[in-house]
Amino acid sequence: MILVISLNSSMDKIYTVKNLLYGGVARADSVNNTAGGKGIHVANVITNIGEECLLTGFVGGKTGEFIQKRLNERKIEHEFVCVETETRTCINIMTPDGKQTEILEPGSFIEQAQQQLFLRKYKQLLQRAEVVVASGSLPVNVSSDFYGVLGSFANEAGKKFLLDTSGDALQKSIFCKPYLVKPNLAEAEKFTGCSIKDVYTAAKAVHALQRNVTVPVISMGKDGAVISYENNVYHVLPPQIPLVNAVGSGDAFVAGMAIGFYRKDSIENIIRLACACGTANAMEAESGCVKKANVEKLLEKIVIKKLNI
Numbered sequence: 001m002i003l004v005i006s007l008n009s010s011m012d013k014i015y016t017v018k019n020l021l022y023g024g025v026a027r028a029d030s031v032n033n034t035a036g037g038k039g040i041h042v043a044n045v046i047t048n049i050g051e052e053c054l055l056t057g058f059v060g061g062k063t064g065e066f067i068q069k070r071l072n073e074r075k076i077e078h079e080f081v082c083v084e085t086e087t088r089t090c091i092n093i094m095t096p097d098g099k100q101t102e103i104l105e106p107g108s109f110i111e112q113a114q115q116q117l118f119l120r121k122y123k124q125l126l127q128r129a130e131v132v133v134a135s136g137s138l139p140v141n142v143s144s145d146f147y148g149v150l151g152s153f154a155n156e157a158g159k160k161f162l163l164d165t166s167g168d169a170l171q172k173s174i175f176c177k178p179y180l181v182k183p184n185l186a187e188a189e190k191f192t193g194c195s196i197k198d199v200y201t202a203a204k205a206v207h208a209l210q211r212n213v214t215v216p217v218i219s220m221g222k223d224g225a226v227i228s229y230e231n232n233v234y235h236v237l238p239p240q241i242p243l244v245n246a247v248g249s250g251d252a253f254v255a256g257m258a259i260g261f262y263r264k265d266s267i268e269n270i271i272r273l274a275c276a277c278g279t280a281n282a283m284e285a286e287s288g289c290v291k292k293a294n295v296e297k298l299l300e301k302i303v304i305k306k307l308n309i
Contacts, residue, residue: 001052002258003129006039008107008139010090011063020095034286035070036090038136041251041288045277047076048290051259056125058139060108061086081118085109107139126157131262133254135164144168151176160261164254180215182254188218202226203233203307219250229267232306236271238279239301248288253278272302
């Protein structure tokens with residue numbers, strides 16, 4: 001199965017408003033409460049595609065109960081460490097111009113004893129997993145190298161460890177040499193010293209990242225993504241679609257990569273599936289959600305090119 005780590009889950013409140021005025025009053029036309037956080041998005045996509053997935057991390061309070069209820073409704077298997085502090089709530093305000101304003105709470109304070117309890121659970125769950133995905137930010141009081149610790153345990157157990165985080169959590173955890181990372185452009189430039197202006201400079205950057213990572217990925221937004229694997233660099237380009245909501249598309253991309261590795265598919269097919277999942281997510285109003293039928297239709301429309309570096 002695929003083990004997905006969501007240490008800083010959230011209840012996402014999505015508001016749709018006609019106009020958002022700084023310092024003014026906005027009345028919501030609609031409100032949608034969902035279980036959120038990058039890890040939950042990943043687990044949701046994997047489950048929708050039909051692969052076996054288990055979600056773990058921390059939840060607490062009434063918000064944590066809400067999240068677990070939603071996961072049960074989606075038939076997403078989960079084994080969380082329950083804490084006393086309330087799981088965070090994050091707000092996403094959507095306006096007709098297509099822009100989204102997000103307010104992200106930092107997350108719960110996790111005691112050291114609770115972190116140790118999670119590590120014991122994680123080591124047990126690793127025995128059942130073939131691929132591990134660690135995704136999202138870290139809660140309060142969790143060391144920025146925590147993902148590196150998890151990655152080291154996964155490496156020792158012979159499991160592929162896919163890491164999708166940012167900032168200090170990425171900088172301080174790259175030492176574990178994760179199987180996959182997906183830094184944004186600014187972080188990729190910082191890691192490699194390359195100035196990324198286009199697909200070809202991105203190709204040089206991902207190739208440089210292979211010193212520490214087996215499969216580095218740099219997302220290029222509407223220009224797709226650049227991936228390096230075994231001294232080959234690939235540019236994957238999605239088809240044009242009616243854009244509904246792009247939030248969570250990066251998480252869906254990572255979910256597709258995890259599924260491909262779990263299936264032991266060829267790298268080209270893995271990249272194709274990942275791009276199809278990311279694109280299918282942008283067709284849905286809900287973040288981190290895909291329809292399997294849409295993914296299957298998109299697969300043949302994905303363009304993959306090998307780049308010379």
